Amino acid sequence: MNSLEEKVLSMINEKEVVEFLQQLIRSKSTYPPGDTREVANVCLRKLVEAGVEAKLIYPDHDAKSIWDDGVDHNNIPSVLGVLKGRKEKPVLVYNAHIDTVRVEDSDKWKYDPFSGVVEDGYIYGRGAGDDKSSVAAQIMAAVALARAGVKLNGTLIVNPVADEEACSYRGTKWLRDKGYLNPDYLVIGEQTDNKVAVAERAVLWIEVTIKGKAAHGAMPWEGDNAVVRAAQFINLVESDLVPRLQERTHPYLPHSTISVTKINGGVNSNAIPEICNITLDRRLVPGETKEQVLKEINDLLAKLADETSPFEWELKVTYDAGAPVNTDPNEGLIKTLLGIVEDLTGEKTNPIGYRQGSDGRLFADRAIPIAIYGPSDPAVGHSTNERVSIKQLVEATKVYTLLALRMLG
């Protein structure tokens, strides 16, 4: 560690970092409705006070969620903080989400989930792990760099973002599509227990609509039962596709999977169902593409039609969370991150896979390195007594600080 790095790290004050995270937790932003106005303003103020250029960005009317949840776009601002350097490129983006999931069981919590109580070195609260500790670490890193008056050789963008828990269509995805985010390097702050994640599966939700022919229940032979077709298809998924997907593995990730998560067909027991809808949850490992996945399902349906008799179907992607993340561990971003973690902890660590879903997938089809890194154990996210250790929080703040210095040094 050089003297500049030491100087910048000295700007990080544990008490201030803890208090900032407490303030983020107290700014309730649970989805639904995912109102981020207060928490976004807390982020904005912290950045601006330190001299980082920052503004709130509201999704416009063409930003449409997959949910028809009635959320007012004026209530879900994201934040864009820009620490300009000597030159514009390269651009390093830190992204972490400021909305959280709901608290369904507040009576089971040790403390009010929106108070940010500190006990035995941990900060408790909804979002303490997922994902306000990452937000705090990324912002406090930018603040430290600004306070130290560092001029980077590139641009650092800090992006506390809304709508992640609602699937990001009005958050990161929208910002990306509108050209606000064009990273050369991207780090997504999510719970990795301060380990460096380099890979993540993608998710597709696919609705299969099977069309049969309706008929009166007394004359089933006159119809073509869509529910029976659907059952034949599902049997084929289980016997044919599932074993093939189990062979598609990745060193850091679970294998490729398909789950039939919903089925709904027919109106009454006494009529031959004309339509049956099936929802598939498909997790793609690196190497698999959306086109390939859809073709595979189409082929399976075509095979069924071949083996039985012709029928019609439709496939519709109802949720597309981008492509699988698969960053080469030999990329500069990853090696630098692993080096920083080793410098700060004295321990050598290996890259890992991220098991949950992050906004990193929205950039996975771009040829840029993506890392996922943040404090707190993913097991406590979305759960009762969610918490983060202060030690990890401060360590993550230092990691983000040093990463900007070393990548844009």
Place this chain on the structure above:
Amino acid sequence: MQMGELLDAVKTAVDADEVLEIVRRLVMTPSHWALAEREKPIALVLKNLFEDEGIDVFLQEVIDGRPNVIATIKGTGGGKSLMFNGHIDTVPPFGMKDPFSAVVENGKLFGRGSADMKAGVGAMAYALIVIKRLGIQLKGDLVFAGVIDEDAAGSAGTRYLVKNGPKTDYAIVGEPTNLHPVVAHKGIDYFEIVFRGKSVHSSVPENGVNAILAAADFIGRIERQMVPRYAGLVHPLVGAPTINVGLIQGCAQGNMPFLLGQSPTFAGTVPDVCKVYIDIRWTPYQTIDQVTQDVMNLAQIVQEERSDVTVEVNYIPMPRPAMEIDSKHNLVQVLNKHIKTVLGSERLVRGETYWGDSGLLYGLAGIPTLMFGPGDISCAHSDDEFIEISQLASAVKIYALTALDICGHEE
């Protein structure tokens, strides 16, 4: 009176215009399930009709103020009792134009319920009136039962009769059979089969138990095992039993509202529950116990193959038994004799694809029953429902003569 005289007396007493007016009045009195008053207004029309003729009649409250209409011509004893049974409700008008004006055109009467089955109800009621007016003293009781709730699919009216009476030795249900004696139809029963697994996050499906996969397995077995076997159990009049997988709903229990369209789609959880609803139409060769056992056996196989799933078979307790009466049975013979008298020739007995309250009278109350009535079932429930007016008077004559024959009468 001798047979010839009786025939002439009945023929003279049946006024074709009068029975048409009765049926028209019934059609003009809506009695479908979308109305708050349901069958009450039409029950009162029938009650008044019988009262005006001096026939004993009462309203038998079944549920929620909805009454059956029971009219009786009491016999002197020593004869068989006979029930004319007809449902007084209809399906709603749906897209039908002018459903309640009872328009008469080209020998047809149009309107909701004209075929199914206000023609039958009107003709049966008028048969009682004709006998009453002729002053003939019956030996056995002749009962008219206008019942509620058949088209509403509950058949609460006839179920009430089966439990509380009046019950008779024989029964004729006046469904639209185009004046053919229908001596058999299938039974219909519904089953709910519930598959339960274990929900987990859908990124790690191996850690859970997907209830939909088990349900699909079960449906596949129905198609491969049960359907072909049932296809072989052909009954000469009603054909083979059929199975319809009519409804399936499966998802993680936490997502239940999504199925009902109350919330947006969420698909990120392995489903822990899937429900399958099947409709089995069984023949008089089978019993509901056998059919239930067939379903249980199949569920048992899935249960054994997938030990981490629990399978539950629930019989939906609204029995709709099959009906069959021997073609040589006196009721069939007598009916066909009078069909010949009135229409010139006997008609072939046949089975029907649809179900009627005859299944309850036969299957639950053990009453030898057949279906016979004016009108064509194929236009029932449609936007073009009608009755051939010429069938009305014929039906009345056949009903009246059959009643006189079955119940017997004083000379």
